[in-house]
Amino acid sequence: MAIGGHRFRAWAIYAGALLALLGGPAGAAASSVTPEARTAARFDAIVHDRAKLRLFLRAMPKGGDLHNHLAGAIYAEDFLAWAAADGLCVTTGSLPAIVAGPCDAPGKAAAQGLTTRDPALYGRAINALSMRNYQPGADGALPSGHDQFFSTFARFSAVTDGHLPAMLAAVREQAADDHVSYVETSVNPVAMYAFVKGSRDRPWDGDFAKALAGLEPGIPAFTARTRREMDTAEAEADRQQGCAAKPVRTGPCAVVLGYQAFGVRVLPPPVVFAQLVAAFALADVDPRFVGVNIVAPEDDPTALSDYAMHMRMLAFLHARYPKVKLSLHAGELALGLVPPRDLRFHIRDAVEVAGASRIGHGVDIVHEDGAQALLDRMANDGIAVEINLTSNDLILGVKGADHPLTLYRQAGVPVVLSTDDEGVSRIDMTNEYLRAAVEHGLRYADLKAMARTSLDVAFLPGEPLRGWAGGRAPACIKAGKACDAFLAKSPKAALQWKLDRDFEAFEKAQS
Known part of the structure; x- marks a missing residue:
């Protein structure tokens, strides 16, 4: 040959x-x-x-995609197809959105048949629901990538309810196509809305213990309802992808999903606290919910003013639920987006106050007070950073040599690549690996190490095959019955073992 x-x-x-x-x-x-x-x-x-x-x-x-938002992972074409099936409408302005009917009202058009009836509107809708073709000020686009990115979620939110199974299936399909074996995705169950209902109107004096006492009676019913909700959604996703008919799960059916429930940092304090209580309680009893997060634009005025309080909320609940792990959005900021004073402590507080095991984004690390000491602590404690190269570029304008990826790696901090919102960004995980190679000079050994690290620091249940710093479980020093028994008891170790075998097959195929 x-x-x-x-x-x-x-x-x-x-x-x-x-x-x-x-x-x-x-x-x-x-x-x-x-x-x-x-x-x-x-x-x-x-x-x-x-x-x-x-x-x-x-x-x-x-390996794993550890920073993934379920709604943001869905491509606009899927949202529009589901909107058509549901009889929803698309607004006809410069920034179309999916909305409820009636669709014959002024300024609306039926989503059904839109591809053939009005392909120009269909194209504008895809642009409005994502970052496709985004140019500041063009075709009614918002003035910054930051604003365009975050505004997309409100434009497709009308179609997310009722499509959880299809969303889970879509994320598994994309992951399988990308040779990603595990996705840790942020999703709040519908049951959470009932749990937090009324929180906005409750008196709030910052007494976390009193607020928790008022919420605790509703926790058992909430967690039970969520378990039923997720059981139904996962079973339907399996049905849609034909997983039940397969004696061995392969392709999308083999992709493992872990869930992170979250608080929304732009909401009033009693609502955020109630969301976080629900998230911690759920992660404490349902192993599918592997961790807790806090989301929404970090530069929002409410998010900035309440940031320290949110970290104290997380610390309080972490003390009550010590088994629950935290992966926190922190440092998704850049100079000029906010005043310098707001760049100096967010990552540190997420680590030192809230007790985060992983940091999402971490872009403003160079502006943190005592940055080197913080990097050293993250390296020593194995606090990983989820790097989202494309979204950091689109939202913050930070890329290439301005991005701290190399700084984290040189400091010995565990680093993983992730997609953030691949549907909104119009990317996949392969794109992030390609950017790491082209823009940051990473080579095969670097990318392989990061893929392995993604499962080493994942919040999968079970004892690890290896830790982020190396080593190996004694039972699996070599293959055999003892190792098989160990892997059977640990979803985390089983995926780490599988990744090693996948790399062996991939490298053999390159010969």
Whole structure:
């Protein structure tokens, strides 16, 4: 089988280097090269050819996507299809939104048949529900990527209710296509709305213990209702994807989902607290809910003014529910978006006050007071950072050398790549790996390590096969019955083991 010119030159260079190092004939050196080394050499040979690099990276195992918002992960085309099936409408202005009927009212058009009846409106709707074709000020677009990005959620919110199974199926399908085996996605159950109802009108004096006491009687009914809700949604997602008919789960059916319930930081304090109580209580009893988060634009005036209080809320509830893990949006800010004073403490408070095990974004780390000491602590304690290259570019305008990805890596902080809102951003995980290679100079060994780290720091239940800093469970020092028994008891270890086997198959295929 002939070898292409670029690949041949890469092999020649690689073999020559081995010959110089090992002091033997080229043939003997080549025979000792591991599949991993051959794969790294191929990566180096194609790294400047983006088409070949994308093909390579798409096939590469990527472990977990740990920073994923379920609604934001759905592509606009799916939302519009569901809107059509539900008899919903699309507004006809410059920034179309999905809304309820009647659709013959002025300024509305039926979503059903829109692709053929009014393809121009259909195209504008896709643009309005995502970042597709976004240009500041063009076609009625909002003046910044930040505003366009966050405004999309309100435009498709009318169609998210009732489509949880389809959303779960869509996320699994995209993950499988991208060779992602685990997705930790943010989703609040419908049952939470009933649980927090009335919180806005309750007196609020900042007494967390008193507020919790008022909410605790409703927790058992809320968690029971949520379990039924998620059981039904997962079963329907399985039905839609034909998972029940498969003796062994493969493709989308093999993708494991973990859920993070969350508080919305732009809401009044009693509502945020009630949401966080629900999230902690749920994560404490349902292993599918693997952690708690807090979301919404960090630069919102309410989010800024209440930030310290939110961290104290999280710390209070973390003390009450010590088993529950936190992955917190912090540092999704940039100089100019907010005053410098608001860049100096958000990541630190998420770590030191709230007790976060992972940080989402962490873009403003260089502005934090005592940044080096904070980096050292994160490295020593294994507090990982979820890096979202595309959304940081679209929302904050931070990319390339301005992005702190390299700083975190040099400090020894565990770092993983994630998609954030792949539907809104119009990306996939492969795109994030490609950006890491092209914009930040990461090579195959770096990307492989980050993929493995994603499962090492994931909030999956069970004992780990290995920790983020290395080591291996004694039962699985080698394959055998003891290891099989260990893997059978631990979803986390089982996915880590599978990723290692997936990498072995991928690297063998590159030979």
